[in-house]
Amino acid sequence: xxxxxxxxxxxxxxxxxxxxxxxxxxxxxxxxxxxxxxxxxxxxxxxxxxxxxxxxxxxxxxxxxxxxxxxxxxxxxxxxx
Numbered sequence: 024x025x026x027x028x029x030x031x032x033x034x035x036x037x038x039x040x041x042x043x044x045x046x047x048x049x050x051x052x053x054x055x056x057x058x059x060x061x062x063x064x065x066x067x068x069x070x071x072x073x074x075x076x077x078x079x080x081x082x083x084x085x086x087x088x089x090x091x092x093x094x095x096x097x098x099x100x101x102x103x104x
Contacts, residue, residue, distance in 0.1 A: 024078035026069040032081040037091035055094055056080065 024032075038052040049067060050060040056077055065071040084094065 024073045024081070026067055026073075029073050029078070029081070030067055032085055036081070036084055036089070036094070051091070055091075055098065 033048060033052050038048045038055070049063045053060040053063040056063075058077070062071065066073045066077075089097075
């Protein structure tokens with residue numbers, strides 16, 4: 024998954040706005056998927072490859088039309104990471 028597709032997926036899911044520097048959305052996505060915000064930012068700029076499991080999970084969430092709000096509900100509101 025290339026960085027532009029990664030950011031587009033986060034935006035469509037409701038984790039990030041169109042602004043790639045939206046650290047709040049990236050940090051929230053990091054907590055949800057279990058990686059550090061620093062790592063997620065690195066993926067967003069192409070500094071590191073996005074793990075296949077993360078790409079799969081995001082594509083599955085898109086296919087199932089799971090929004091960030093729905094994922095929060097499924098996992099519980101208090102996600103510590």
